[in-house]
Amino acid sequence: MNKKLVFASGLGLAAFALMAKDPIIMTVNGVDVPKSEFEYLYGKNSQQQLSQQPLDEYVEMFKLYKMKVADAKAEGIDTTASFRKEIDQYRRDLASPYLADSVYMNKLLDEMYERAKQEVEARHIMLFKAENSTENDKKLQRLDSVRNALLAGADFAELAAQVSEDRGSNTRGGYMGYITAQQYPYTFEIAAYNTPEGEVSEIVESPVGYHILLGGKHRPASGKVQAAHILKMVKEGDVEADKEAKRLIDSLYNVAKSNPADFADLATRYSDDKGSARQGGMLPWFGRGEMVQPFDSIAFAMDENTICEPFRTRFGWHIINKTGKKGIEDKEQMKPKFFQRITSPQDDRFIMIRDNQTKNLAGRHKGKVNDKVVASIHEYLMTNGLDSAFYTTYNGSAGDAAIFAIDGVATPVKDLVKRIPGFIQPNKNAAVKLFDSNMAGFYNGKLVDAEIDRLEREEPDYRNLYHEYVDGSLLYEISVKKIWDKAAKDTEGLKSYFENHRADYQWSVPHAKGYIVQAANDSIADEVRKLAAETGRDSIVNKVRKTFGSKVSIEKILAEKGSNPMIDNLLFDGPEVKPSKKGMEVYFMIDPRVLTAPEEYTDVRGLVTSDYQNEFQNAWEEELRKKYPVKVNQKVLKSVKK
Numbered sequence: 001m002n003k004k005l006v007f008a009s010g011l012g013l014a015a016f017a018l019m020a021k022d023p024i025i026m027t028v029n030g031v032d033v034p035k036s037e038f039e040y041l042y043g044k045n046s047q048q049q050l051s052q053q054p055l056d057e058y059v060e061m062f063k064l065y066k067m068k069v070a071d072a073k074a075e076g077i078d079t080t081a082s083f084r085k086e087i088d089q090y091r092r093d094l095a096s097p098y099l100a101d102s103v104y105m106n107k108l109l110d111e112m113y114e115r116a117k118q119e120v121e122a123r124h125i126m127l128f129k130a131e132n133s134t135e136n137d138k139k140l141q142r143l144d145s146v147r148n149a150l151l152a153g154a155d156f157a158e159l160a161a162q163v164s165e166d167r168g169s170n171t172r173g174g175y176m177g178y179i180t181a182q183q184y185p186y187t188f189e190i191a192a193y194n195t196p197e198g199e200v201s202e203i204v205e206s207p208v209g210y211h212i213l214l215g216g217k218h219r220p221a222s223g224k225v226q227a228a229h230i231l232k233m234v235k236e237g238d239v240e241a242d243k244e245a246k247r248l249i250d251s252l253y254n255v256a257k258s259n260p261a262d263f264a265d266l267a268t269r270y271s272d273d274k275g276s277a278r279q280g281g282m283l284p285w286f287g288r289g290e291m292v293q294p295f296d297s298i299a300f301a302m303d304e305n306t307i308c309e310p311f312r313t314r315f316g317w318h319i320i321n322k323t324g325k326k327g328i329e330d331k332e333q334m335k336p337k338f339f340q341r342i343t344s345p346q347d348d349r350f351i352m353i354r355d356n357q358t359k360n361l362a363g364r365h366k367g368k369v370n371d372k373v374v375a376s377i378h379e380y381l382m383t384n385g386l387d388s389a390f391y392t393t394y395n396g397s398a399g400d401a402a403i404f405a406i407d408g409v410a411t412p413v414k415d416l417v418k419r420i421p422g423f424i425q426p427n428k429n430a431a432v433k434l435f436d437s438n439m440a441g442f443y444n445g446k447l448v449d450a451e452i453d454r455l456e457r458e459e460p461d462y463r464n465l466y467h468e469y470v471d472g473s474l475l476y477e478i479s480v481k482k483i484w485d486k487a488a489k490d491t492e493g494l495k496s497y498f499e500n501h502r503a504d505y506q507w508s509v510p511h512a513k514g515y516i517v518q519a520a521n522d523s524i525a526d527e528v529r530k531l532a533a534e535t536g537r538d539s540i541v542n543k544v545r546k547t548f549g550s551k552v553s554i555e556k557i558l559a560e561k562g563s564n565p566m567i568d569n570l571l572f573d574g575p576e577v578k579p580s581k582k583g584m585e586v587y588f589m590i591d592p593r594v595l596t597a598p599e600e601y602t603d604v605r606g607l608v609t610s611d612y613q614n615e616f617q618n619a620w621e622e623e624l625r626k627k628y629p630v631k632v633n634q635k636v637l638k639s640v641k642k
Contacts, residue, residue, distance in 0.1 A: 025636045028066040029628040035636050038062065040464040042640065055640060059632065067624040069471045072478035078470075083477070090469050094462060095452045104356050108349055109338055113331045115193050116181040119288045121216025122192045123174040125159060126166040128209045133430035139210055143203050147212050150200045156214045165209070168292060168314070174214070177296050179289030180221055182334075182341065186348040192216075207346060222288050225299050226324035228263060228281035230256075233272035233316040249310040249317040256307050256319065263307065263321045272316065281321070295320070354444050361447035362406075365454075369404045369443065373413060378432055386423055386431035404443055406450050416442050482620050487613040497612045498601035504611070505604045506597055509560050512567045513599070514592040515540060518553040518584040525586045528552055532590045540590065553581045554590075558603055 022034040041062070046052045053061075077083055125146060127139045146163055150156060157173025164170040179192060185206040195201040195215035204211045230252055232245040252270055256263045267281025276283050289296065292313050302308055302322040310317050342349040361367065380390065393399075399414030420438050425431040455462040487493070498505070515532075519525040528544055535543050544554045559567045566587050568574030571594055579587045593599075601608045 023636045024633060025640070026063070026066075026630060026632045028063065028630050029070040031066075031070065033066060035640070036460060037464060037467060039640055040460075041468065055637075059637065063630050063632075064621055064624065065471070065475065067621075067628045067630070068478055069474050070628050071482075071624060072474035075478060075481065077474055077477045077481075083473070087470055087473065091452060091466060092448075094466055094469075095448075095455055098455055098459070098462065099357065099448060099451060101353070101356055101360060104353065105339065105342070108342060108352075109331065109335060112181050112338060113334060115189070116328055116334065117221055118193075118218050119178040119180045119221050120192050120218050122176040122179045122289070123156060123160070123214040123216060124166070124169065124176065124188075125156070125164040125174055125212045126169075126209050127163070128165050133425065133427035136210075137427065137429065140203065143210050143212055147200060147203060150212065150214075156200075171314075172293065175293070177289055177293045178216075178219070178222070180287045182338065183287065183289050188213075193218075221328045222300050223325060223327040224285045224287045225322065226285050226326075227283055227299050227302075228267055228279075228321045228323060229273070229276065229283065229295075230263075230267045230271040230281055230319050231273040231316055232270075236314060245317045246310065249319060253307070253310050253319050256321070260305075260307060260321070282323075285324075285326070351440075355440070358440070358444045358447060361444075361451050365407050365447060365450045367404065367406045367443070367447055370402055373401050373403050374439070377413070377435060381431040381435060382428045385428050386420075386425035386434060388424065391417060391420075391422065403439070404446075406446055411446060483613050483616045487616050488609055490612070494601050494605075494608055494612055497615070498598075498604075498608050501608075501611070502597070505607060507560075507595070509562070510572075511558055511560050511595045511603075512564075512571045512589075512592065513558050513595055513603070514556075515590040516555050516557050516564075516566060516587065517544070517590060518579040518581045518587045519548075520551045520583060521585050524548065524551050525588060528554075529588075529590070537591060550583075553584060 022036050024032045025035045025038045026033045042055070042058055045058060072078065125143070127143060130136050130139065142163075146154075146159055149159065157175075160170055160174030164174055166174075169176050179189075181189060181193075183189070184192070185208075187204050188206050188211060191201045191204045191211070191213050195213050197215045197217055199215045201211075201213040201215070204213065230249070232249045232252075234242045234245045248270070252266055256266055264280030264282075268277050271277040271281055273281075286299075288300065291299065292315065294311060295313050295318060298308055298311060299320055299322060302320065304322055304325060306322055308320045308322075310319050312318075341347055342353065344350060358367075377394070380393070384390065394413050394417045399417060400412050402410035403413045403416055404411055416439060419442055420435070423434060425434055456466060457463070517525070517528055519528060528548065531544060531547060532540055541554055541556060544552055557564070557567065561572050562568060565574060565577040566580065567589075569576050570587075570589050571592055579585065595603075598604045
């Protein structure tokens, strides 16, 4: 972005307040420029100068700026798909701070932090989601039966062992240990914290499955633990392997217990957890519920700087060296990670934030959903599911009905249906859910568009920054086309310009030009010299590299006297030095020349290109002054804040 903001970068300058009527300060090619935009850019430009630029000078620069923008539009740059995509993305990014409800976001943060102060004992019965919606309906029915059995007095642990598909907890009667906030999906976390001890929750849906939770004990949060471990991995059910792993872990424990300082070395050499073994067995800091049981419980129960006896998890045999512990972070420390999490579409609170935004924007923009039309679509879906006839029906005359209105402008159903890319969903409940999800996103998007339009009309900060970026982007693209690329790619023009301006490119210090060669020994150096005598300049580098490989280093050089010790030794009577490349013993030059002035334009390509571009720039600006009329309102100009 920064390369395109011609007059300034950053967001630090406060914008000027809109007057009841923003007078026109100038008109460029029929396009009016309001005084507020001119003052805004003049102010930013002045802040970057050591001394304020005189207003009359800035006016001339500003006129050229707007002429170039007009030329970019005349070339159609503003209509290209890539440009529109970039500008639309910037427009939305710029609007993000205005669209965020910080009060609501901080309310969610406060709620989470209150939960983070405690940890809760979690037990659940879980069925993983299937890809098939009908199968998921069956799973929900099964869990409903399980819940009814629990409410009637069935044993939770027994049903968890029989029904739950969570292998990490079903063998322990659904017991997950103590968990903390921000570990599990939001719906699961809320159910775990809010279900009273001993009571059964409603069926909870998470991104991966369906759950029934048994309320557990609450206690103050334990914070986090730092620990290293050694694991001897064993497949469950392999009795002989388990015995051997136990023998090995006992042996490692005895060594570590006798010499705790050797724990990291033992972990590196013998642990089957290769990820942590590379770190001497060290694991990242972890909180309650982040590790498998009983690893979790044992690690938190240990004293610091102690090594526990071997124990078994479903992964194998472990020993732990606990190295540290700390309390929970304060709210401000948790805030960045929390906000990053809740703004991800995978988090349930993302939908909550979107729906809150929809509610707020609907109030501002008179948003109104046509409940009768939505009800009729629901009725269709509950009868037929989402079938091909749905698309035929609602892309036809039935799709002309308004599904909602924003600022008095109606949006037809067919505009929404076009967003549902031909999905066929025979499951009626799933079809309604799919439609409602698309409807919510579409309605929110339209409200956001309306709000961004309002920002551009009514918020000077937003409008000025947005217009600055658009114009800066257009200026960048037209400059690439009319000057930078045009000059840089015109090889014949660069040659001609150099020949006509040789006197402008003189050196005060002599330069060496040719090919610097470093060889492994004298015999190879002789072979390179023979090859060079038979090979033209244009192909010498590739030929030598292909023939000799790593035994020779060759580079084309243009070096000022005093800049390269080897060149100074060979051509400027400098002291002898060692080759700069490792493994090389000899260095010499092929086709060496000492120049007091450039031979060709490539010897001073950067300078020539820059000067040649300036010629294009001057010619272009002359053309612009003739092509695009500018009318300045002198009365308004005199009122500009200096």
